[in-house]
Amino acid sequence: MAALLWLALGGALLLVLLWRRARPTGSGGRAVAVVVLGDLGRSPRMQYHALSLARRGFRVAFVGYAGTKPHNDILQNENIRIVHIPEHKTWQVGPKVFQYIAKAIIQTVLLLYTMLKIENPGYVLLQNPPGLPSIAVTWAVCLLRESKLIIDWHNYGYTIMSLTHGDRHPLVRIAKWYEELFGRLSNYNLCVTNAMKEDLEANCNIKAITLYDKPASFFKETPLSDQHHLFMKLCKEYVPFKARFVAEPTPPGDGNEESAFTQREVRSGRVTRLRDRPALLVSSTSWTEDEDFSILLKALEEYERYVSDGMKLPPLVCVITGKGPLKEYYSKLMAAMQFQHVQICTPWLEAEDYPLLLGSADLGVCLHKSSSGLDLPMKVVDMFGCCLPVCAVHFRCLHELVKHEVNGLIFRDSSELTGQLKMLLWEFPTAEGKLSLFRSNLRTAEQSRWDESWERTVLPLFSSS
Numbered sequence: 001m002a003a004l005l006w007l008a009l010g011g012a013l014l015l016v017l018l019w020r021r022a023r024p025t026g027s028g029g030r031a032v033a034v035v036v037l038g039d040l041g042r043s044p045r046m047q048y049h050a051l052s053l054a055r056r057g058f059r060v061a062f063v064g065y066a067g068t069k070p071h072n073d074i075l076q077n078e079n080i081r082i083v084h085i086p087e088h089k090t091w092q093v094g095p096k097v098f099q100y101i102a103k104a105i106i107q108t109v110l111l112l113y114t115m116l117k118i119e120n121p122g123y124v125l126l127q128n129p130p131g132l133p134s135i136a137v138t139w140a141v142c143l144l145r146e147s148k149l150i151i152d153w154h155n156y157g158y159t160i161m162s163l164t165h166g167d168r169h170p171l172v173r174i175a176k177w178y179e180e181l182f183g184r185l186s187n188y189n190l191c192v193t194n195a196m197k198e199d200l201e202a203n204c205n206i207k208a209i210t211l212y213d214k215p216a217s218f219f220k221e222t223p224l225s226d227q228h229h230l231f232m233k234l235c236k237e238y239v240p241f242k243a244r245f246v247a248e249p250t251p252p253g254d255g256n257e258e259s260a261f262t263q264r265e266v267r268s269g270r271v272t273r274l275r276d277r278p279a280l281l282v283s284s285t286s287w288t289e290d291e292d293f294s295i296l297l298k299a300l301e302e303y304e305r306y307v308s309d310g311m312k313l314p315p316l317v318c319v320i321t322g323k324g325p326l327k328e329y330y331s332k333l334m335a336a337m338q339f340q341h342v343q344i345c346t347p348w349l350e351a352e353d354y355p356l357l358l359g360s361a362d363l364g365v366c367l368h369k370s371s372s373g374l375d376l377p378m379k380v381v382d383m384f385g386c387c388l389p390v391c392a393v394h395f396r397c398l399h400e401l402v403k404h405e406v407n408g409l410i411f412r413d414s415s416e417l418t419g420q421l422k423m424l425l426w427e428f429p430t431a432e433g434k435l436s437l438f439r440s441n442l443r444t445a446e447q448s449r450w451d452e453s454w455e456r457t458v459l460p461l462f463s464s465s
Contacts, residue, residue: 030057031058031121031122032053032058032059032060032121032124032125033060033061033063033118033121033125033147034049034053034062034063034125035063035125035126035127035134035138036065036127037064037085037107037111037130037134038065038127038130039067040064040065040066040067040070040082040084041068041069041070041351042067042068043127044216044378044382045152045154045213045378046062046064046125046127046152047062047070047071047074048216048450049125049152049458050077051073051074052450052451052455052458053079053462054077054080055077055079056459058079058462059081060079060080060081061081061083061119061121062074062080062081062082063084063085064085065084065085066087068323068351069350069351070082070351071351071352072351072352083114083117084114085114086110086113086114088110097170097171100171107133107134108133111133111134111137112137112140115137115138115141120145122147122148123148123149123150123461124138124142124147125150126138126150126151128153128154128155128157128183129155129156129160131151131157131178131182131183132157132178132179135179135182135186139182139185139186142187148188149186149187150187150188150189150190150461151183151186151188151189151190152189152190152191152211153183153189153192153196153200153208154375155192155196155371155372155375156176156374157179158172158179159372160288160290160371161175162371163289163371164289179204180203180204183204183206184204186206188209189206189208189209190208190209190211191208191210191211192210192211192212192376193210193375193397193400194210194400195373195396195397195400196210196374196375196397197209199374209457209458209461210457211453211457211458212376212401212453213376213450214381214447214448214450214454215381215382215384215386215447215450216355216385216450216451217449217450217451218355219358219359219382219385220359220386220387221386221387222356222357222359222386224262224271224272225264225271226356226360227261227262227271227356227359227360228257228259228262228263230353230356230357230360231259231260231261231262234347235259235260237347238347239343240260240317240344240345241260241317242259243259243260260274260278260317261273261274261277261278261280262274262277273429277314277429278314278317278343279314279315279317279363279425279429280317280319280363281316281317281319281361281362281363281365282321282358282361282363282364282383283318283319283320283364283365283366283367283379284321284366285320285321285324285368285379286322286323287322287323287325287326287330288324288326289326290368290369290370290371291367291369292393293320293326293330293367295393295413295417296318296365296367296414296417297330297334297337298414298418299415299417299418300318300337300339300342301337302418303316303341303342303418303421303422304340306422307340307341308340311422311426312426312427313422313425314425315341315342315343316341316343316421317342317343318342318343318344318345319346319347319357320344320345321348321349321354321357322348323348327346334346354382358383358385358386358388359386359387361388362388362425362428362429362435363388363390363424363425363435364380364389364390364408365391365417366379366383366390366392367393368380368392368393369393369395370396370397373395374396375397376397376401377392380402381401384401384442384447385449387442387443388442389407389424389438389439389442390407391408391409391411391421392408392410393410393411393417394411398410405434406438406441407438407442408438409424
């Protein structure tokens, strides 16, 4: 009964809003709504869209849920207004199907309410997934407000659902039908790979433009002095970044300031890398079903055994960043592991510190396995922007990004990853070997950045009448 009352009240409210706001209010061509039915701070590609539009004079309403703080460039841009979708509590009673339906109805009401509050946009740029119910809601808003809908296809939502429920579950089938039906109603479409572009046209009759993820300008190699500053900041909270040997107290102004990786001469300010430093391995994750971190944990167990047996391998600090539903599960597994030569920490970094960490690391690892086989991991794009070589788990279209034996290595299981870690870190930190070769290849490669790629590919859509 309470649910019916809520729906009735919500429906009445929407009718009033539609009557008051659906009337044409003039051209909104220079106003754009960038919409994510998710945490804005954890949506980097949509943040880049918002910044690219704002820097070209568009007024941007950046619509999504509060949570993680977006990048400072977003917060400080006067052309970007963050508009939060009201939070709601998920019902945890009744059958799962009922919970899904209730959640979708509530999200529909709240998103529609939010979209009708903002300035009438000339364009709505929507991230998919999640697309249920956001594609239908934004399509309805565009119809009412005479706006154009652009969908940015990062993946298929129904394939992500299938990881939990299986391909044949009724909810998955409904989600697939919904995504294909409403996806066709958009004015323009973007996607992240050529493989997805081909699949959208062949199976959904949707013509899309491929906009590859590209690193933003702040993803670059980190100067040594900035590395030291970052390590000293992190060592206040995370043990693996602390100096392994604490020196005797020295008078103020004398001695060295040390982290696990670097030291700074206090008098001269000169920063150097420690010769016996551990190797710094970085992985980033949203802790979801499409990333199997047991592969990395098994590889680290084997690596630990190799070091204990006296092989010429360095100690290893493994930093895994990100938030997500499976973090607690894997954290318990990691806490139970007994390592002498491997340290693991799982910090959540500020948006400004994440590029600095990637630019300071020795090797990246990516465990993203696309649920559709058609999207690419943005974390690898960011790592390449920092000239950081990557070991990545194989899936269907990974070759569009990772070139095996050129900018990194591709593995299929934990044993292959173990062999790659052993080969790349042998006699670390020698300047020879494949790790240095891959980094050199990344430095000399002509990597286009997000802004120039966006201007060439996407800006013309917003210039069309």
